[in-house]
Amino acid sequence: MRSPLATQSDIYARFEDSDIDPELSWSEAELPERERTKHVHRLHPYLGKYVPQLVEIFLSRHFSRDSVILDPFAGSGTTLVECSVFGATSAGCDISAFNALLTRVKTRDYNPFVVEHDLRAALARLSEAVSDMGSQLQLVAGDQSATPEPPEASDWLTSWFAPRALAELLLYRDLIEDYPESAELMKVVLSRSARSARLVTHFALDFQKEPQTEPYHCRKHSRTCEPTQQAFKFLSRYSLDTIKRVKEYARLRQPVRATVHHGDSRTIDYGLRFDGLITSPPYPGRIDYHEQHRYAFELLELSELRDAEIGAAEKGTSKASVSDYVSDMKAVFLNAREQMRKNGLAVIVIDDQRDLYHDILAESGFRVEERRRRHVNRRTGRRQGEFFEEIILARST
Numbered sequence: 001m002r003s004p005l006a007t008q009s010d011i012y013a014r015f016e017d018s019d020i021d022p023e024l025s026w027s028e029a030e031l032p033e034r035e036r037t038k039h040v041h042r043l044h045p046y047l048g049k050y051v052p053q054l055v056e057i058f059l060s061r062h063f064s065r066d067s068v069i070l071d072p073f074a075g076s077g078t079t080l081v082e083c084s085v086f087g088a089t090s091a092g093c094d095i096s097a098f099n100a101l102l103t104r105v106k107t108r109d110y111n112p113f114v115v116e117h118d119l120r121a122a123l124a125r126l127s128e129a130v131s132d133m134g135s136q137l138q139l140v141a142g143d144q145s146a147t148p149e150p151p152e153a154s155d156w157l158t159s160w161f162a163p164r165a166l167a168e169l170l171l172y173r174d175l176i177e178d179y180p181e182s183a184e185l186m187k188v189v190l191s192r193s194a195r196s197a198r199l200v201t202h203f204a205l206d207f208q209k210e211p212q213t214e215p216y217h218c219r220k221h222s223r224t225c226e227p228t229q230q231a232f233k234f235l236s237r238y239s240l241d242t243i244k245r246v247k248e249y250a251r252l253r254q255p256v257r258a259t260v261h262h263g264d265s266r267t268i269d270y271g272l273r274f275d276g277l278i279t280s281p282p283y284p285g286r287i288d289y290h291e292q293h294r295y296a297f298e299l300l301e302l303s304e305l306r307d308a309e310i311g312a313a314e315k316g317t318s319k320a321s322v323s324d325y326v327s328d329m330k331a332v333f334l335n336a337r338e339q340m341r342k343n344g345l346a347v348i349v350i351d352d353q354r355d356l357y358h359d360i361l362a363e364s365g366f367r368v369e370e371r372r373r374r375h376v377n378r379r380t381g382r383r384q385g386e387f388f389e390e391i392i393l394a395r396s397t
Helices: 008-013 052-062 078-086 097-107 112-136 155-160 163-178 180-197 232-252 291-300 319-338 357-362
Strands: 068-071 089-094 216-218 223-225 258-262 274-279 340-350 366-375 388-396
Touching: 052 078, 052 274, 052 340, 068 078, 078 089, 078 097, 078 232, 078 258, 089 097, 097 180, 097 258, 097 291, 112 163, 112 180, 112 232, 155 163, 155 291, 163 180, 163 232, 163 291, 180 232, 180 291, 319 340, 319 357, 340 357, 357 366, 357 388
Parallel strands: 068 089, 068 274, 089 258, 274 340
Antiparallel strands: 216 223, 340 388, 366 388
């Protein structure tokens, strides 16, 4: 007979007798999703990001408001957003153009009144355009199956979106240039809406390998669902949600600089001298940070630096790939160390199963001071396996 699976309560009850840092580990009850995704942290879904509460603790434990902080793997901007709320100057870099866009949007000091005006005005114009499109199709009352002629777009877009959904996304895209103060924010709204409007199953938004064009049994809703045919409802929902989140962030953001670079963190000149860095590097062979946002690259026609992505999933985890990963990481941290003050603190969140980071840091000019463990909440009450990360604290030499 199989032993019962441990509950989350069981796991956290054992922490007092373990080497896990309890202040860096939370149960679902202690840290629900609404708090992990507060204000602009939820502007767009993103695989592989760490929770903002981690950065809050790192900043309060190890840095002050006059610190200058680097994140060489900016990702979705978690470190830079939290620095701006804390009151510390920050800079970040990412090889993905979409990641750089998302981080710029999240950290920008927007006027929330301008944002609300622009997004509501664009939404009203979109609603009128969608209505006109429906009239031109001469829809029969109650007939929602009629669709426009397939719009001119890339093969990828026409494969992954129903014609009507794609037409609505492109109508919204055409409006963006009319609102220069909110243009990049509207691009994020467009991308977030496109993610939800794709021809994918509801239960596998991030892991669909081919378009879902037929009705299917939905494990999320326990019924038969149909692929999404329209995008307007998402554009409307996410526009209003974005307005709310920008307002929340504006009340918290301090008047500090957050600089975002789209480039290669192995070689970039940040133009600053850093007191420390807080980052969560990519893992070898796990996530393709370009492909996970393919819809954004296609719709926004973003430039790609895919070949320079460190640890991309398509590179796998062969011995040669891991060796390349180690060499690339040494270059990243060496470049960071050369632009840090002596004895600056690096805080690194990593699942170092292969024990790579002792050599990576030593050979890039850092001295490891401490390694802590944290439990990563998987948001389920019972689970067969557990996931832990290490927090590495290292000083620049």
